[in-house]
Every structure is written in C-alpha cells, then in structure tokens.
Amino acid sequence: MSAIRFEKVCKSYDDQVVLKDFDLEVRSAETKIVLGGSGSGKSTILKMVLGLVKPDRGRIRVNDQDITDLSEDELMEIRKQIGMVFQEGALFDSITVGENVAYPLREGKQHTNDEIEAAVKRLLGFVGLASAYDKMPSELSGGMRRRVAIARAVVHRPSIVLYDEPTAGLDPITSRTICDLVIALRDLEGVSSIFVTHDLSAAMTLASEMALRDAAGEVTFRSEDDNFCLANTRFVILKDGQIIFEGTDEALGKTDDEYVREFLE
Numbered sequence: 001m002s003a004i005r006f007e008k009v010c011k012s013y014d015d016q017v018v019l020k021d022f023d024l025e026v027r028s029a030e031t032k033i034v035l036g037g038s039g040s041g042k043s044t045i046l047k048m049v050l051g052l053v054k055p056d057r058g059r060i061r062v063n064d065q066d067i068t069d070l071s072e073d074e075l076m077e078i079r080k081q082i083g084m085v086f087q088e089g090a091l092f093d094s095i096t097v098g099e100n101v102a103y104p105l106r107e108g109k110q111h112t113n114d115e116i117e118a119a120v121k122r123l124l125g126f127v128g129l130a131s132a133y134d135k136m137p138s139e140l141s142g143g144m145r146r147r148v149a150i151a152r153a154v155v156h157r158p159s160i161v162l163y164d165e166p167t168a169g170l171d172p173i174t175s176r177t178i179c180d181l182v183i184a185l186r187d188l189e190g191v192s193s194i195f196v197t198h199d200l201s202a203a204m205t206l207a208s209e210m211a212l213r214d215a216a217g218e219v220t221f222r223s224e225d226d227n228f229c230l231a232n233t234r235f236v237i238l239k240d241g242q243i244i245f246e247g248t249d250e251a252l253g254k255t256d257d258e259y260v261r262e263f264l265e
Contacts, residue, residue: 001028002064003160003192004049009058011044011241018044020241022058028159029190029232031182033203035263036238042196046162049194050082051075063159083153087165091137091145091152097124098133101152123151127181143174150181154191161185163195167202179205184219186232187211200264207233207249237263 004026011019018041026032036042047053048060051067059068067078091100101120105111124130127147137145146166153161163182167175179202185191187210197203208224224230235252237245237260245252245260255261
C-alpha cells in the first residue's frame with residue numbers, strides 16, 4: 001500500500017521550476033530521506049502532502065486517496081492522518097509541555113480529559129520526557145523541544161509523519177536521540193515518513209539501523225551487518241526539481257554520479 005504517491009507532479013513559482021514531472025512513492029512503514037540543495041523542492045514536497053500547496057499538473061495521493069483537488073474542509077480530514085515535525089519544534093510558548101502535546105487531541109474534540117492525559121503521558125514517556133509534563137517550553141533545551149514536537153506530532157496516532165530538518169543545529173548526542181525516536185516510530189509503530197535533512201550523519205543512522213522490542217518491552221537498536229540489510233528506508237536526492245538518485249545507503253556509497261558525490265562531500 002502507498003502511504004504517499006506523487007504522480008508526474010509539476011510546480012513552478014513565477015518563472016522558477018520547483019518540481020518537474022516528479023514521481024515519488026512512500027510505502028507503508030517506509031521512510032524516504034530527502035536530500036537536495038536550496039530550491040530543489042524539498043519543502044514544497046512536504047507542503048503538498050499536507051495540501052498547503054497545489055501542483056500545477058500531476059496528482060498527489062495520501063493513503064491511496066487523491067488529495068489534489070480536495071477542498072480545505074476535505075483536506076482537514078486528510079491532515080488528521082499526518083503528523084508534522086518542524087525544524088524548531090514550533091511549540092506554543094504560552095502553554096505547558098503537556099498542553100502542547102494534548103493540543104491535537106483537544107482540537108479534535110473526540111476524547112475525554114482522562115483519555116487525553118493518558119495519551120500525553122504515554123507519548124512523553126516514549127520520548128523520554130515524562131518529567132516535563134508541567135514545564136513550559138522555555139524551560140527546555142532545543143533538543144528537548146524537538147522531542148516534545150515529535151510527541152505532539154504522533155499523539156493522535158497518524159500513519160504518516162513528515163520531518164523538516166528535525167536534527168538541524170543539535171549536538172551529536174541529541175541528534176542521535178531524535179533519530180532513535182524516528183526509527184522506533186517507523187519500525188515499532190509502522191509509521192510512514194518523509195525525512196527532509198542536510199544532516200548526513202542522521203540520514204545514515206536512519207538508513208542503517210532498525211528498532212526492535214524484546215520480550216520485556218525494552219527497545220534496542222540493531223545495525224546492518226552481513227546477515228541484515230534494512231529494506232524500508234531509501235535515500236532520495238533532488239536536483240532541479242527531479243530525483244537524480246533513489247536507493248539504499250549501500251547504493252548511495254557506490255554511485256558514480258558526480259553531483260551526488262559532490263553533494264555528499
């Protein structure tokens with residue numbers, strides 16, 4: 001099943017072509033890591049999945065539903081299936097961490113206060129911030145804010161999560177924590193995702209490690225080796241509105257494309 005599909009999508013802003021006959025598929029429980037220079041179309045892809053930007057030509061499908069021509073009211077129903085993690089977290093500074101995470105559930109008006117509180121505490125525990133429930137966002141570090149943003153993005157159990165540079169500006173340890181959360185959502189919760197980044201270290205971690213849950217419920221991470229090759233994560237590299245490379249981290253390391261080699265260096 002396709003979680004996201006772009007079919008011959010074209011998009012221009014004035015005279016600038018951003019996407020040209022663009023095809024992309026993200027399958028269920030798959031992550032596509034999107035790399036590309038400034039103006040290559042990365043942000044436009046995320047906005048199109050949310051229905052915030054319409055293509056000039058082509059079709060876009062989310063969970064096998066064509067969203068290209070949907071109205072704003074119809075798109076609101078589609079967006080309930082999607083979580084979004086922004087580069088800076090985009091938390092509301094005037095309410096607590098717990099209230100930030102609860103916001104999507106309260107907006108939906110379909111859950112009791114007890115259900116919302118239980119879901120928020122579960123997600124804050126998942127991201128390792130159970131003790132931050134009553135804190136204000138201003139009391140948190142940048143990395144902690146990103147983790148809260150992930151909890152908020154998935155509290156309503158979306159099948160798709162979009163990540164816009166979630167590790168940018170973070171130290172290596174905190175970046176690794178964010179990667180672990182993304183990997184766990186992919187492998188343990190079956191979340192499909194597009195991960196836009198310039199962080200090659202984070203990208204390689206996502207493409208080469210898998211999350212497992214043991215009999216005691218503990219989550220561990222396994223790296224690729226001779227007996228295990230990750231099959232549900234692919235790199236996508238954009239240039240001039242088109243995909244010039246799509247494949248595994250192993251294939252990426254072997255490519256002879258000069259632009260790709262130069263971009264990775």
